[in-house]
């Protein structure tokens with residue numbers, strides 16, 4: 001049966017898609033620790049409190065709403081992220097947070113307490129769209145953030161300064177380690193076309209692909225574009241162009257198992273009349289099978305070395321993150337599938353190529369994920385869209401999951 005809080009969850013995501021919750025003039029961009037991020041945290045805090053939760057912000061800036069249980073033991077965590085990519089959609093991340101708020105609001109309206117507390121978490125940097133790192137805040141909550149590299153955003157703002165304005169510091173992020181938890185549940189738009197193609201509203205996630213993300217810095221030699229003869233050039237952008245095509249070739253070799261992407265390219269000095277002297281590019285490689293991902297990464301890096309050597313360009317490889325594949329917990333997945341079936345949906349299971357905070361949280365507790373159909377499978381795009389009726393269905397299944405967790409909870 002649909003749950004009406006789904007409509008409010010969608011309306012709130014829509015509200016978060018416009019000023020002051022975006023850092024971009026004609027579109028949505030909410031970078032971690034930005035003014036829009038602060039504004040979003042403030043309004044979400046109010047929604048959490050209205051739903052019956054007490055709120056706090058942990059040392060990694062995650063916003064956490066808590067709904068006490070009949071017993072004080074480990075909590076059920078429900079979460080996702082409130083940062084966004086540049087010119088992104090409204091539902092990637094916030095939908096999972098809003099659905100968590102609606103789960104608690106439904107229980108609160110029925111004056112119902114579960115035997116366990118429920119915490120709804122709005123994570124900060126799942127996308128990694130501001131600083132050259134991603135999922136720092138969920139990794140901090142999961143207790144796996146070992147060291148905190150020094151980093152700055154594209155404007156040169158140091159992470160330490162951005163964190164200071166939220167009352168914390170890089171060396172304090174690890175203090176966000178969450179207490180042991182019962183389970184972590186995340187609802188998210190599918191970001192792919194499988195559910196829509198099959199005419200299904202919802203699917204249960206079996207696991208999340210392993211991700212490797214690197215930065216490659218190519219150093220050639222800047223020079224005059226009018227006077228430097230072609231054979232004498234050490235053009236870092238021309239080398240980068242060959243590498244981009246090699247990345248695509250390696251991904252295309254195994255289209256069912258692997259994806260490989262260059263998503264950013266910074267060209268310096270960046271002038272029409274100067275041969276590019278330095279290029280920094282991002283490399284993102286994913287596969288459900290981590291061995292295959294690593295083989296592909298090695299093949300790309302070997303070929304990049306060869307391209308650079310041929311062009312007398314040097315190449316440096318800097319790590320961004322290496323996230324292992326994250327299978328969802330079989331027991332929780334079974335409970336979520338039962339809730340799906342009980343709500344009248346076919347038990348569709350599917351893997352996730354997109355990364356999610358769930359893959360970081362898997363280090364803390366068992367995880368489960370529910371996918372919601374999105375129009376055209378489109379995401380990381382302002383045209384991202386979900387139907388209210390699908391979100392209502394998702395809420396009903398999440399509430400069914402919570403009920404079933406109560407039944408098996410000891």
Ligand code: GLV
Nearest residue numbers: 127353354355356
């Ligand atoms: C996040 O959206 C990712 O999969 O990179």
Ligand code: MN
Nearest residue numbers: 092093126356
């Ligand atoms: Mn997301």
Ligand code: MN
Nearest residue numbers: 085092127380
């Ligand atoms: Mn995303």
